[in-house]
Amino acid sequence: MNIEHLSSFDPRGSHLEPAEFFAAAAARLGAGGRAVAYFAVPEGAAHRLVLALAFDRESRLEAYSTLVSGPFPALTSSFPQLHLFEREIYEQSGLKPEGHPWLKPVRFDSPGAEPGVADYFTVHGSQVHEVAVGPVHAGVIEPGHFRFQCHGERVFHLEIMLGYQHRGVERALAAGPDARSVHYAETLAGDTTAGHAWAYCAAVEALCGAAVPPRAQTLRAVMLELERLANHTGDLGALAGDVAYLPTASFCGRIRGDLLNMTALICGNRFARGMFRPGGVEFDLDPALIKELKLRLAAAMRDADGAVSLLWSTASVADRFDGTGTVPKAAAEGVGLVGPAARASGVALDSRRNFPAGPYEGFNMSLSGTGDVHSRARVRWREMQKSAELIAGWLDALPGGPLKAGCGPLKPGAAAVALVEGWRGQICHFALTGADGRFRSYKVTDPSFHNWMGLALALRGGEISDFPLCNKSFNLSYCGRDL
Amino acid sequence: MIKALFERLKQGHRTMKFPAEGLQLPHRALGLPKVRSARLEKAAAACPYGAIGGAGLDLGRCVFCGACAKADPAAVEFSRDYRLCASSRAGLEVNSGDHARAEALGAELRRLFGRSFKLRQVSAGGCNACEADCNVLGTVGWDMGRFGIQFVASPRHADGLLVTGPVTKNMELALRKTWDAMPSPRVAIACGACAIGGGPYAGHQECAGLPADIPVSLYIPGCPPHPLTILDGLLRLLGRIE
Numbered sequence: 040m041n042i043e044h045l046s047s048f049d050p051r052g053s054h055l056e057p058a059e060f061f062a063a064a065a066a067r068l069g070a071g072g073r074a075v076a077y078f079a080v081p082e083g084a085a086h087r088l089v090l091a092l093a094f095d096r097e098s099r100l101e102a103y104s105t106l107v108s109g110p111f112p113a114l115t116s117s118f119p120q121l122h123l124f125e126r127e128i129y130e131q132s133g134l135k136p137e138g139h140p141w142l143k144p145v146r147f148d149s150p151g152a153e154p155g156v157a158d159y160f161t162v163h164g165s166q167v168h169e170v171a172v173g174p175v176h177a178g179v180i181e182p183g184h185f186r187f188q189c190h191g192e193r194v195f196h197l198e199i200m201l202g203y204q205h206r207g208v209e210r211a212l213a214a215g216p217d218a219r220s221v222h223y224a225e226t227l228a229g230d231t232t233a234g235h236a237w238a239y240c241a242a243v244e245a246l247c248g249a250a251v252p253p254r255a256q257t258l259r260a261v262m263l264e265l266e267r268l269a270n271h272t273g274d275l276g277a278l279a280g281d282v283a284y285l286p287t288a289s290f291c292g293r294i295r296g297d298l299l300n301m302t303a304l305i306c307g308n309r310f311a312r313g314m315f316r317p318g319g320v321e322f323d324l325d326p327a328l329i330k331e332l333k334l335r336l337a338a339a340m341r342d343a344d345g346a347v348s349l350l351w352s353t354a355s356v357a358d359r360f361d362g363t364g365t366v367p368k369a370a371a372e373g374v375g376l377v378g379p380a381a382r383a384s385g386v387a388l389d390s391r392r393n394f395p396a397g398p399y400e401g402f403n404m405s406l407s408g409t410g411d412v413h414s415r416a417r418v419r420w421r422e423m424q425k426s427a428e429l430i431a432g433w434l435d436a437l438p439g440g441p442l443k444a445g446c447g448p449l450k451p452g453a454a455a456v457a458l459v460e461g462w463r464g465q466i467c468h469f470a471l472t473g474a475d476g477r478f479r480s481y482k483v484t485d486p487s488f489h490n491w492m493g494l495a496l497a498l499r500g501g502e503i504s505d506f507p508l509c510n511k512s513f514n515l516s517y518c519g520r521d522l
Numbered sequence: 523m524i525k526a527l528f529e530r531l532k533q534g535h536r537t538m539k540f541p542a543e544g545l546q547l548p549h550r551a552l553g554l555p556k557v558r559s560a561r562l563e564k565a566a567a568a569c570p571y572g573a574i575g576g577a578g579l580d581l582g583r584c585v586f587c588g589a590c591a592k593a594d595p596a597a598v599e600f601s602r603d604y605r606l607c608a609s610s611r612a613g614l615e616v617n618s619g620d621h622a623r624a625e626a627l628g629a630e631l632r633r634l635f636g637r638s639f640k641l642r643q644v645s646a647g648g649c650n651a652c653e654a655d656c657n658v659l660g661t662v663g664w665d666m667g668r669f670g671i672q673f674v675a676s677p678r679h680a681d682g683l684l685v686t687g688p689v690t691k692n693m694e695l696a697l698r699k700t701w702d703a704m705p706s707p708r709v710a711i712a713c714g715a716c717a718i719g720g721g722p723y724a725g726h727q728e729c730a731g732l733p734a735d736i737p738v739s740l741y742i743p744g745c746p747p748h749p750l751t752i753l754d755g756l757l758r759l760l761g762r763i764e
Contacts, residue, residue, distance in 0.1 A: 177675035207728035229651025292661030307550030
């Protein structure tokens, strides 16, 4: 069935008999559908499989569901973009996707599971060796386990085993809504607080039919773009650091802090905690603050321009960036990449354009690339320029009116999908309510859930020494994926 | 090369002075809370984390959402003071008296670590915001290295373990192995609400918490702690700030 983005719908309309469901899923995926969520919800003694598909170019969403109580046919072999969704369904519900090529654990959250202990893909042969890294890594970063199958420096295959950050945040969200829910949303991925908090608020607002005032929507968008600016700046600096080009690394580290401080100027917190609440926002801007923000933004972008320009004009950087870690367009589409990583591979996909809300109406930006580290860096810089332009425009013409609309009780027996383009890519929150008007299920798809496979593909045939560089060009979230 | 040098001149010297007179958190930030009344029932009822009880507020459980101050501004008020750290779990309790700040290590440890303090950070189930604010201390803006403090790759090279996150069951073993790999003498630091008491994830079955046998020498509250709070705590621990 067709569903509306950001408005509640009756999920009963999505029901199909199992045979029809799997046929429809395959047909719609074959017709260009991209899975934004695929999960199982307990229903009586059985489980309901729910699949939400986006048809990005047509700005359309569809949802299908069915009841299953045992093994069901896996679609991953035909549609690799479902690989992690089906593994997750298996781990969470015990329903086995029959024919899934690789049913590895996702978060090691089943009885008897030991984190990191699973069957790994191995390559055999003379002089083939294995390199294992993590969960604790060299830097101040999140934990994950990486296994490289190498021949000399050359990487045949990289396998990424995560789940160490699994803290039950999605499960706890589904027990809401309550006073802690919005804090859970804010910490799904701490560097994407604005993105996830907005998606949570939008899902709740859709379920209670609240109309968020334009001023609140614009202020939310300012926060979202500041978050994008800060993270892209930090990553461009880190990319420079990974190729030992220290000027840009050191400039960008500082500029990122200046951008985080702008967020703190608005809401007190460098990560936008406390800004987003269902119905609107908690903090307003007055003319003096707007003036200060504009000055700081102009200064930060001037410095960022100088720092980042050095990357493009330095031969040693070009030598490391160009042609490294290439993910071809077909592969990016096949595994369902999102965000700057997808755009850098030539996949035109941006929720701000495909599913615009509030101040993003009319948003347009076309980006492309060849899928290498250079493309991912270039796309990030182009996005920064656009974000700065958007913020400056919004600050000049902030709509008047209130900051918040009232949020009544959630509609019982309803569902809603909220898509937000976070800095890593599309965030999807899919909420279902029960007869009591509380959540029956709350499904979060962080962009990293789609994109980790992209990093594995980027390393194929590459050199192991390029791993940090490739990794940073994606800079994926462990906690957003592990939930 | 010449372009890089010009750019270096343009970007200028950007390292902040620390500690500096009058340094405070941003205007809208929530720093050290003040407990203004003995009647905290209303504020306590507004806290989703049970951080308020008896006559005080527990900074270790607080995620600085400000719900208590909003519910009862006469009872709790947040200042812009970033100096939140404490040396003991009990020291995180804020009541109507003055907040006792973190104390320095003993003379012997101060002699060893005072001018060169290497930290191994382990991220154990948090949201990556604490990590971001630890990382920022290494940038030119903060330049933690000028105080002799540095994050290192190997636990073998580390004097201190800085833990972030609620310690998920899936990270329990890795954290334990990291601690075991550190040579004595060593200290442990709990950074952020999660590491101290579970933070937003307090009570989750997926989280194990910091093992009781790893003695914590410094508690850094916040969700996440502001870099000012972290740096202040580290320097107090080393006896560099009185």
